[in-house]
Amino acid sequence: MTPESNNRLLSLPHKHSVDQTNDKATKDNDNLDHLFDLDDKDITKAYSTSTRLIRHMGYSPLETKPSKAFMNREFSFTLLGDTYIRFQSFKTLDEFKQELTRLRPVKIDLGAIYNIRPRDKNSVRASFFTPISKELVFDIDMTDYDDIRTCCSGGDVCVKCWEFMTVAMKIIHAALTGRRGIHCWIADERARQLNNEQRKAIVSYLEVVKGGAQQGKKVKLPNILHPSLSRSLDIIHQHFPNIAFETQDIFVAPENWAKVLEAIPDDAIRERIRGQWDDAPTRSPSQKWRDLLDIIGEAIAETPKRKLALESIPRDIMFQYTYPRLDEKVSTNINHLLKSPFCVHPKTGRVCVPIAIETCEEFDPKSPPTVPDLIKELNEYDAKNPSTSGRGKLQDWQKTSLRKYVEIFEQFVDGIINDIRGEKRAENSRSLDF
Numbered sequence: 107m108t109p110e111s112n113n114r115l116l117s118l119p120h121k122h123s124v125d126q127t128n129d130k131a132t133k134d135n136d137n138l139d140h141l142f143d144l145d146d147k148d149i150t151k152a153y154s155t156s157t158r159l160i161r162h163m164g165y166s167p168l169e170t171k172p173s174k175a176f177m178n179r180e181f182s183f184t185l186l187g188d189t190y191i192r193f194q195s196f197k198t199l200d201e202f203k204q205e206l207t208r209l210r211p212v213k214i215d216l217g218a219i220y221n222i223r224p225r226d227k228n229s230v231r232a233s234f235f236t237p238i239s240k241e242l243v244f245d246i247d248m249t250d251y252d253d254i255r256t257c258c259s260g261g262d263v264c265v266k267c268w269e270f271m272t273v274a275m276k277i278i279h280a281a282l283t284g285r286r287g288i289h290c291w292i293a294d295e296r297a298r299q300l301n302n303e304q305r306k307a308i309v310s311y312l313e314v315v316k317g318g319a320q321q322g323k324k325v326k327l328p329n330i331l332h333p334s335l336s337r338s339l340d341i342i343h344q345h346f347p348n349i350a351f352e353t354q355d356i357f358v359a360p361e362n363w364a365k366v367l368e369a370i371p372d373d374a375i376r377e378r379i380r381g382q383w384d385d386a387p388t389r390s391p392s393q394k395w396r397d398l399l400d401i402i403g404e405a406i407a408e409t410p411k412r413k414l415a416l417e418s419i420p421r422d423i424m425f426q427y428t429y430p431r432l433d434e435k436v437s438t439n440i441n442h443l444l445k446s447p448f449c450v451h452p453k454t455g456r457v458c459v460p461i462a463i464e465t466c467e468e469f470d471p472k473s474p475p476t477v478p479d480l481i482k483e484l485n486e487y488d489a490k491n492p493s494t495s496g497r498g499k500l501q502d503w504q505k506t507s508l509r510k511y512v513e514i515f516e517q518f519v520d521g522i523i524n525d526i527r528g529e530k531r532a533e534n535s536r537s538l539d540f
């Protein structure tokens with residue numbers, strides 16, 4: 107590995123590095139098969155790590171000198187063949203790179219920052235080894251949307267259903283008056299130091315939609331919303347028409363609109379709406395939604411004292427069809443491992459990239475590069491720009507489409523580091539006041 111190629115972060119498997127007798131693991135990594143065709147030179151080129159990860163994982167302003175937070179951070183490696191190595195930790199950047207090159211993990215996960223170096227955990231009593239901090243993370247799984255999406259199912263995702271993720275990112279960001287966050291990582295210092303109980307409290311505050319296919323009405327909300335949920339509702343209003351009427355077509359096929367009807371808790375109202383839709387099944391989706399609103403409006407006119415309860419019916423349907431489904435376990439346990447940014451996704455083969463909240467709406471889930479894409483881009487760049495050396499020379503990652511994602515990541519880390527500096531300055535000036 108040349109020193110110049112060290113500045114990208116990728117996790118790649120290697121054909122010969124580990125025993126492949128475990129069928130299950132091989133199957134899980136099916137879509138990484140194409141990587142095994144790369145020759146060693148390409149592997150070495152692609153398989154490089156980043157000082158940026160180091161910097162990020164320790165929130166250290168210095169690029170090369172790892173902070174204590176980095177040295178006490180748990181790294182876990184999944185090797186080909188499903189060998190899983192937990193509680194790795196590194197004192198220096200070089201040590202980290204050497205281990206990556208030696209072990210060639212298929213996947214890198216990040217754990218918590220502990221009170222001592224995770225590697226030394228067996229040298230102390232088990233009760234002494236404690237996690238101190240970790241990012242607050244929200245994991246949103248596309249499969250949890252299978253009851254409402256009509257375009258894809260399972261692990262598949264397209265531009266249409268990606269809108270659910272856009273809504274999720276916006277809602278979480280707005281609800282936590284989210285300072286800076288990528289990919290639903292809330293990483294400012296306050297968030298990182300939350301204990302499990304506090305994490306649980308935040309998740310239950312955000313949890314609005316319960317899963318479960320049998321349950322018709324999945325939304326449990328009071329008639330009058332908490333201000334934070336009103337902010338969510340504003341975001342939902344922006345996206346519901348497109349999701350419901352255009353991309354997911356929930357009012358076109360009777361089996362899909364039947365699910366909408368199931369979410370209506372009032373029998374009389376539900377049957378009136380069903381009658382209207384059955385009589386005119388080809389009415390446009392927005393007309394059908396209008397029918398629903400009109401019939402509820404008539405019911406309110408008939409019994410004004412039920413106004414609040416009835417008004418919440420369309421509102422709750424909109425929540426059900428757009429609000430993020432959260433995987434509670436990931437958020438509430440400080441010990442839970444997180445997939446490292448810039449790993450290669452085992453199913454799609456694409457690099458897992460960070461997304462900035464400001465531009466999340468433009469993101470296309472099929473746009474991040476695969477490893478063969480990156481190698482092609484690198485080779486094309488080098489062919490077009492023969493050996494520029496010295497100062498003007500670009501790092502390998504700067505020659506590829508990964509560049510913009512690394513820059514998003516850098517801005518994110520810089521923001522957090524600036525926060526920490528600002529707080530320190532404020533603290534210092536406070537102590538000077540005495």
Ligand SMILES: [Zn+2]
Pocket residue numbers: 257258262263264265266267268
């Ligand atoms: Zn889709």
